[in-house]
Amino acid sequence: MGLWIAVHLLAATFWVGGMYFAHRCLRPAAELHLPPPQRLVLWRGVLRRFFSRVWMAIAALLISGYMMVFIYLGGFADLGLHVNLMQVLGWVMIGLYLYIYFGPYRPFKAALDDDDFAAAAEQLARIRKIVGINLALGLITMLLGASGRYWAFL
Numbered sequence: 001m002g003l004w005i006a007v008h009l010l011a012a013t014f015w016v017g018g019m020y021f022a023h024r025c026l027r028p029a030a031e032l033h034l035p036p037p038q039r040l041v042l043w044r045g046v047l048r049r050f051f052s053r054v055w056m057a058i059a060a061l062l063i064s065g066y067m068m069v070f071i072y073l074g075g076f077a078d079l080g081l082h083v084n085l086m087q088v089l090g091w092v093m094i095g096l097y098l099y100i101y102f103g104p105y106r107p108f109k110a111a112l113d114d115d116d117f118a119a120a121a122e123q124l125a126r127i128r129k130i131v132g133i134n135l136a137l138g139l140i141t142m143l144l145g146a147s148g149r150y151w152a153f154l
């Protein structure tokens with residue numbers, strides 16, 4: 001259990017912490033200090049690197065989460081409420097990430113390739129909104145995961 005929970009916690013920290021940094025620190029600073037074309041090109045580089053690692057974080061969260069469920073917690077039948085809530089919120093977060101990746105992220109990159117900065121900014125605003133929602137869900141999920149064993153019955 002120790003190994004899987006360590007992998008799980010690292011993946012969650014990376015994904016949620018990365019969203020916090022991008023949404024609450026990098027975005028306001030870039031808006032303040034960079035003109036739109038440079039800012040949008042910066043975001044293309046940031047998102048390309050971050051998203052490629054989010055795929056790995058999602059794989060690590062799912063594998064480690066379900067390893068703990070099946071090997072140590074007796075499968076779906078005996079799960080505590082916090083693990084069930086975590087699963088639901090986790091799948092919603094994954095769905096929203098897939099929506100970003102296969103939705104606005106593609107036209108964002110295509111608009112930048114065409115130097116259409118207005119269209120790219122529009123898609124980036126959509127990405128930002130959904131990342132904001134996923135950040136809130138991620139923080140709630142981490143709180144549930146970390147505190148649940150003290151209040152939910154296994």
Ligand code: HEM
Pocket residue numbers: 005008009012015016061062064065066068069073083086087088089090091093138141142143145146147148149
């Ligand atoms: C989607 C499927 C998921 C499954 C099956 C799952 C499963 C689990 C299980 C079984 C535990 C151990 C609970 C306990 O011992 O009381 C756990 C802990 C935890 N989970 Fe998840 N989880 C999932 C998604 C997520 C997501 C998306 C996040 C955050 C982004 C997350 C964050 C955490 C945290 C922070 C802990 C506590 C780690 C610790 O105690 O150090 N989990 N999870």
